[in-house]
Amino acid sequence: EAQVTQNPRYLITVTGKKLTVTCSQNMNHEYMSWYRQDPGLGLRQIYYSMNVEVTDKGDVPEGYKVSRKEKRNFPLILESPSPNQTSLYFCASSYPPVDGGAYEQYFGPGTRLTVT
Amino acid sequence: AQTVTQSQPEMSVQEAETVTLSCTYDTSENNYYLFWYKQPPSRQMILVIRQEAYKQQNATENRFSVNFQKAAKSFSLKISDSQLGDTAMYFCAFMKHETASKLTFGTGTRLQVTL
Numbered sequence: 001e002a003q004v005t006q007n008p009r010y011l012i013t014v015t016g017k018k019l020t021v022t023c024s025q026n027m028n029h030e031y032m033s034w035y036r037q038d039p040g041l042g043l044r045q046i047y048y049s050m051n052v053e054v055t056d057k058g059d060v061p062e063g064y065k066v067s068r069k070e071k072r073n074f075p076l077i078l079e080s081p082s083p084n085q086t087s088l089y090f091c092a093s094s095y096p097p098v099d100g101g102a103y104e105q106y107f108g109p110g111t112r113l114t115v116t
Numbered sequence: 117a118q119t120v121t122q123s124q125p126e127m128s129v130q131e132a133e134t135v136t137l138s139c140t141y142d143t144s145e146n147n148y149y150l151f152w153y154k155q156p157p158s159r160q161m162i163l164v165i166r167q168e169a170y171k172q173q174n175a176t177e178n179r180f181s182v183n184f185q186k187a188a189k190s191f192s193l194k195i196s197d198s199q200l201g202d203t204a205m206y207f208c209a210f211m212k213h214e215t216a217s218k219l220t221f222g223t224g225t226r227l228q229v230t231l
Binding site for chain 2: 031032033035040041042043044045048049050058088090092094103104105107109110112
């Protein structure tokens with residue numbers, strides 16, 4: 001089954017304790033992204049990657065790191081989490097359509113992170 | 117930069133009725149795509165419908181259709197014959213043609229379908 005997986009699905013941690021949220025896709029997609037969702041703000045892009053070893057900042061990159069060493073994986077790293085990073089996080093992947101139309105984004109199930 | 121505005125934070129509709137969710141956007145681009153995503157209580161993001169800006173014909177997917185007004189930069193979603201399973205948060209989103217990895221989202225409209 002074609003899918004994007006994220007782990008963990010739920011995480012409660014404390015300020016300053018480094019954590020990694022993993023993201024993996026089995027569709028051989030070139031493009032991958034991370035978004036965070038906050039009430040009243042919708043989803044905002046954190047980082048994105050257009051291929052292996054190619055990453056760039058989105059709209060809200062402060063406090064986050066990413067890496068893309070393999071095509072299928074795109075982990076999100078919080079080196080020193082703070083309470084304002086409490087949020088719902090989504091990983092997404094996409095691929096150029098053969099008909100030249102819109103790139104459909106495939107979303108993972110989300111990771112609920114709470115930083116106390 | 118692009119912005120997407122959803123001016124209706126919450127809406128309610130009775131089962132079997134029709135409801136329209138509003139979305140406006142601001143961009144200087146000519147080639148782009150617009151989407152509506154549904155997020156049920158499970159939190160999964162589900163693509164409902166998409167529209168290519170170069171297409172004048174409004175997209176439809178079963179009970180879901182859009183009213184795309186390019187000059188007015190408006191992209192509303194109409195849900196016909198509303199069902200209880202349509203209860204969800206709905207997000208309007210914009211994508212530039214050149215930036216395949218980036219969706220710009222609105223703040224969402226929470227839709228409640230009632231008996």
